[in-house]
Amino acid sequence: MEGSLIEVTFEDPKEVGECEHQQGKGGGGGLRDIGELNVPLAVPYLDQPPTPLHFYRDWVCPNRPCIIRHALQHWPALQKWSLPYLRAAAGSTEVSVAVTPDGYADAVRGDRFVMPAERRLPLSCVLDVLEGRAQHPGVLYVQKQCSNLPTELPQLLSDLEPHVPWASEALGKMPDAVNFWLGEAAAVTSLHKDHYENLYCVVSGEKHFLLHPPSDRPFIPYEMYTPATYQLTEAGSFKMVDEEAMEKVPWIPLDPLAPDLARYPSYSQAQALRCTVRAGEMLYLPALWFHHVRQSHGCIAVNFWYDMEYDLKYSYFQLLDSLTKASGLA
Amino acid sequence: MEGSLIEVTFEDPKEVGECEHQQGKGGGGGLRDIGELNVPLAVPYLDQPPTPLHFYRDWVCPNRPCIIRHALQHWPALQKWSLPYLRAAAGSTEVSVAVTPDGYADAVRGDRFVMPAERRLPLSCVLDVLEGRAQHPGVLYVQKQCSNLPTELPQLLSDLEPHVPWASEALGKMPDAVNFWLGEAAAVTSLHKDHYENLYCVVSGEKHFLLHPPSDRPFIPYEMYTPATYQLTEAGSFKMVDEEAMEKVPWIPLDPLAPDLARYPSYSQAQALRCTVRAGEMLYLPALWFHHVRQSHGCIAVNFWYDMEYDLKYSYFQLLDSLTKASGLA
Numbered sequence: 081m082e083g084s085l086i087e088v089t090f091e092d093p094k095e096v097g098e099c100e101h102q103q104g105k106g107g108g109g110g111l112r113d114i115g116e117l118n119v120p121l122a123v124p125y126l127d128q129p130p131t132p133l134h135f136y137r138d139w140v141c142p143n144r145p146c147i148i149r150h151a152l153q154h155w156p157a158l159q160k161w162s163l164p165y166l167r168a169a170a171g172s173t174e175v176s177v178a179v180t181p182d183g184y185a186d187a188v189r190g191d192r193f194v195m196p197a198e199r200r201l202p203l204s205c206v207l208d209v210l211e212g213r214a215q216h217p218g219v220l221y222v223q224k225q226c227s228n229l230p231t232e233l234p235q236l237l238s239d240l241e242p243h244v245p246w247a248s249e250a251l252g253k254m255p256d257a258v259n260f261w262l263g264e265a266a267a268v269t270s271l272h273k274d275h276y277e278n279l280y281c282v283v284s285g286e287k288h289f290l291l292h293p294p295s296d297r298p299f300i301p302y303e304m305y306t307p308a309t310y311q312l313t314e315a316g317s318f319k320m321v322d323e324e325a326m327e328k329v330p331w332i333p334l335d336p337l338a339p340d341l342a343r344y345p346s347y348s349q350a351q352a353l354r355c356t357v358r359a360g361e362m363l364y365l366p367a368l369w370f371h372h373v374r375q376s377h378g379c380i381a382v383n384f385w386y387d388m389e390y391d392l393k394y395s396y397f398q399l400l401d402s403l404t405k406a407s408g409l410a
Numbered sequence: 411m412e413g414s415l416i417e418v419t420f421e422d423p424k425e426v427g428e429c430e431h432q433q434g435k436g437g438g439g440g441l442r443d444i445g446e447l448n449v450p451l452a453v454p455y456l457d458q459p460p461t462p463l464h465f466y467r468d469w470v471c472p473n474r475p476c477i478i479r480h481a482l483q484h485w486p487a488l489q490k491w492s493l494p495y496l497r498a499a500a501g502s503t504e505v506s507v508a509v510t511p512d513g514y515a516d517a518v519r520g521d522r523f524v525m526p527a528e529r530r531l532p533l534s535c536v537l538d539v540l541e542g543r544a545q546h547p548g549v550l551y552v553q554k555q556c557s558n559l560p561t562e563l564p565q566l567l568s569d570l571e572p573h574v575p576w577a578s579e580a581l582g583k584m585p586d587a588v589n590f591w592l593g594e595a596a597a598v599t600s601l602h603k604d605h606y607e608n609l610y611c612v613v614s615g616e617k618h619f620l621l622h623p624p625s626d627r628p629f630i631p632y633e634m635y636t637p638a639t640y641q642l643t644e645a646g647s648f649k650m651v652d653e654e655a656m657e658k659v660p661w662i663p664l665d666p667l668a669p670d671l672a673r674y675p676s677y678s679q680a681q682a683l684r685c686t687v688r689a690g691e692m693l694y695l696p697a698l699w700f701h702h703v704r705q706s707h708g709c710i711a712v713n714f715w716y717d718m719e720y721d722l723k724y725s726y727f728q729l730l731d732s733l734t735k736a737s738g739l740a
Contacts (some may be wrong), residue, residue, distance in 0.1 A: 132463050133462050133463045133466060133579070133580065136463060136466055136467050136471070137466050137471075137580070137581075137582060140471075141466070141467075141470075141471040141719075141721065141722075142719065142721040142722060143721075143722055249463070250463065250467070251467075252467060295725070389471075389472065391471065391472040391473075392471075392472060392473055392722055392723050392726055393722050395625070395726065396722055396725065396726040396729070399726070399729065399730075400729075403733075
């Protein structure tokens with residue numbers, strides 16, 4: 081079953097008959113390798129922001145990631161933001177903080193899909209922990225992905241642009257969410273994908289991304305899990321509490337940093353792309369790309385989520401997804 | 411077999427787990443119907459040429475056809491071109507003419523894929539036939555698709571632009587071919603697709619297109635045929651001569667104007683889109699769309715072929731094509 085799906089996916093038949101119309105065209109696309117075409121071997125760099133047309137044509141439409149340099153240099157944040165600055169500007173402001181025993185929010189633990197405990201803490205408490213001045217049980221990560229920058233930390237907005245102008249023009253819309261990220265080195269985002277075009281801007285420190293293109297879907301396992309949430313007890317320990325009202329959820333059990341290939345042998349056919357996004361750089365993370373994210377301690381980042389177009393890339397992914405499920409592959 | 415492929419293609423599973431990241435987003439694309447999204451019920455009109463960004467984002471990338479009005483009004487051809495003008499400007503110029511007994515070039519006849527006889531005739535001879543001043547065996551169609559406008563009729567070039575500026579900017583390239591079309595009402599182009607982004611401009615008369623999106627591939631039959639070419643005898647009759655050196659070619663045996671549903675029942679699930687392109691209008695016919703074309707008698711047209719990007723739309727089509735073949739469906 082597994083072999084046949086893969087063969088079908090990457091088979092690339094010539095169409096001799098229709099080439100009659102295309103004399104003088106050296107063979108056309110019929111001979112090219114699909115895998116090679118759509119997945120680069122490394123994430124390419126752009127030395128400056130693309131024009132809206134180039135961004136759409138060369139990156140969004142073909143659903144290819146890139147790292148854009150010199151796109152944030154006019155943001156005051158790039159010079160100003162540091163842990164002491166955040167304390168001075170917003171230390172007393174309460175923010176939502178994801179707290180987990182091991183740094184993994186939204187991850188598979190046993191037969192559960194476990195979401196983090198969410199605490200409201202003054203930003204200064206998070207900074208105390210990040211700077212080693214105080215202890216807190218577990219691992220902290222300011223990562224609430226519902227536009228927490230404008231809603232929770234509006235006093236920081238004047239330090240950056242409210243959107244990415246060339247991206248907004250290219251996509252013909254404004255971002256749905258602008259998220260602020262700040263956390264410990266141990267805080268990890270498990271492998272998943274989003275239905276958003278994502279512009280991920282590192283302001284201080286660095287983020288380490290492990291990416292898989294949507295075409296790796298057949299090799300990435302999903303299983304169904306009972307949802308649960310960590311609760312932090314007054315004694316400072318964690319307990320896992322089932323979300324009884326929620327249905328089971330599909331999630332990826334695999335840790336791409338230490339994949340269990342005995343259990344998920346197909347994953348050996350997936351091709352991970354790794355990249356580090358440094359302060360001042362912006363990653364264009366295309367919609368539907370799987371991503372796993374780590375970071376340097378105290379890394380400060382902002383990302384812009386633009387709703388994706390439910391066009392061919394979506395249809396293509398859905399077809400791959402359906403075939404993968406129908407074949408029992410992953 | 412048939413049912414299962416179709417089910418797989420259009421199944422659209424919800425992904426509850428990942429929606430946890432997307433609070434406030436009304437359900438996302440997981441609930442939408444793929445077929446509805448990608449295939450319009452009619453070909454939409456644009457009242458003026460789009461900007462390069464809009465053309466790429468709204469039409470090329472989602473691989474959707476449209477008819478653009480007021481895109482040719484600055485071409486002198488639109489006022490000047492008529493059969494008498496062509497005679498005065500280029501009557502003595504020899505052009506390649508496709509000649510067939512029944513008007514069908516590149517079509518299935520019995521167990522053969524038959525290409526037209528190709529004659530070199532002064533344009534005035536073609537005009538004589540079109541104007542009823544002379545007879546010629548079979549049906550004539552000036553339709554050689556290897557940039558016959560600049561190569562065979564360069565004296566007409568000053569009557570139009572050498573490319574479509576907003577399309578060339580959008581696509582980041584110049585056209586590979588600019589083709590001139592002139593023929594009798596009986597001349598028909600059989601259902602096929604090309605690996606080109608096609609901008610089809612009607613200068614005089616009208617063209618009648620019947621279109622199928624690439625996603626109709628599972629419902630459109632292909633069979634393998636021995637290639638042959640019509641030869642016109644001195645007595646004015648046609649004979650079919652096999653192209654012995656050529657391999658068999660895949661072609662579509664079905665006539666979409668009179669489909670043999672007993673033989674090709676799957677075709678009843680395909681959704682044909684019909685449109686008429688009138689003088690002064692330009693059809694954007696996206697790459698990989700199947701098209702069947704008829705015309706008014708003496709219709710004069712020019713089309714621009716831009717090489718397609720072998721990106722997701724190509725991968726998606728290849729996957730559908732491979733699945734269709736693997737399933738034995740069409």
